[in-house]
Amino acid sequence: MKKSPEEHAARFDEKASEYDESKSDEYRACANLVIEHAAPDAEDVVLDLGTGTGAIALALAPDAERVVGRDISEGMMDEARAKAQQEGLENAAFDRGTFREPEYDGPVDVVTSNFAMHHLSDEEKREAIEVIAGLEPRKFVLGDVMFFGEPDPEAPFYSPDVDDPATVGTLADAFTSAGFSLTAVERVHDQVGVLVAERSPVAEAEAPDPDSGE
Numbered sequence: 001m002k003k004s005p006e007e008h009a010a011r012f013d014e015k016a017s018e019y020d021e022s023k024s025d026e027y028r029a030c031a032n033l034v035i036e037h038a039a040p041d042a043e044d045v046v047l048d049l050g051t052g053t054g055a056i057a058l059a060l061a062p063d064a065e066r067v068v069g070r071d072i073s074e075g076m077m078d079e080a081r082a083k084a085q086q087e088g089l090e091n092a093a094f095d096r097g098t099f100r101e102p103e104y105d106g107p108v109d110v111v112t113s114n115f116a117m118h119h120l121s122d123e124e125k126r127e128a129i130e131v132i133a134g135l136e137p138r139k140f141v142l143g144d145v146m147f148f149g150e151p152d153p154e155a156p157f158y159s160p161d162v163d164d165p166a167t168v169g170t171l172a173d174a175f176t177s178a179g180f181s182l183t184a185v186e187r188v189h190d191q192v193g194v195l196v197a198e199r200s201p202v203a204e205a206e207a208p209d210p211d212s213g214e
């Protein structure tokens with residue numbers, strides 16, 4: 001982690017009002033893929049981590065039972081709340097929570113996160129993925145800055161002083177260690193991608209039955 005959560009929160013509070021106007025084509029492509037892969041059913045609860053101004057949460061709310069957004073920046077979430085109200089989306093709620101402490105213990109079917117997890121160190125990402133697996137979602141769709149190869153030092157898609165992207169291999173390893181199977185890998189750019197992780201049916205099938213007495 002190159003900055004503390006408090007430092008990231010202050011940074012995003014400051015840019016919250018202009019955030020939605022500052023998007024790259026790669027960001028938009030990534031967000032669209034996250035929305036497409038999340039594809040919640042009408043009875044699903046979606047948890048969107050690092051929700052920011054609600055780009056993913058608000059796009060999914062019309063299709064889901066409920067959307068829960070978590071972030072550390074109240075400024076970003078105020079923008080999300082205002083948009084939810086303008087759009088009449090009463091099933092989207094935004095509150096403080098981090099990747100490793102989402103401060104949500106209700107049911108979750110689909111977890112999403114877009115362009116946010118790269119603020120964590122690789123070890124923290126691993127811990128966050130374990131915490132998310134513990135919430136037992138059916139699916140976790142992660143769009144983010146991530147390295148498909150050696151990043152071009154002349155053209156970083158991230159800010160090396162504040163961001164800490166992982167390689168796709170590191171993320172894939174963290175997902176499988178936490179009991180997910182990677183079911184899709186979408187490369188948007190050599191430093192931006194979307195990973196779809198689903199709870200491994202094999203791991204579930206092999207898990208001992210607590211009632212079997214074995």
Ligand SMILES: C[S@@+](CC[C@H](N)C(=O)[O-])C[C@H]1O[C@@H](n2cnc3c(N)ncnc32)[C@H](O)[C@@H]1O
Binds near residue numbers: 009050073100
């Ligand atoms: C680049 S914005 C992305 C927002 C949104 N997901 C989107 O697609 O537009 C990154 C967000 O991650 C949040 N963030 C950074 N570190 C976080 C952490 N440890 N836990 C939760 N949110 C975090 C920031 O406050 C910010 O709102």
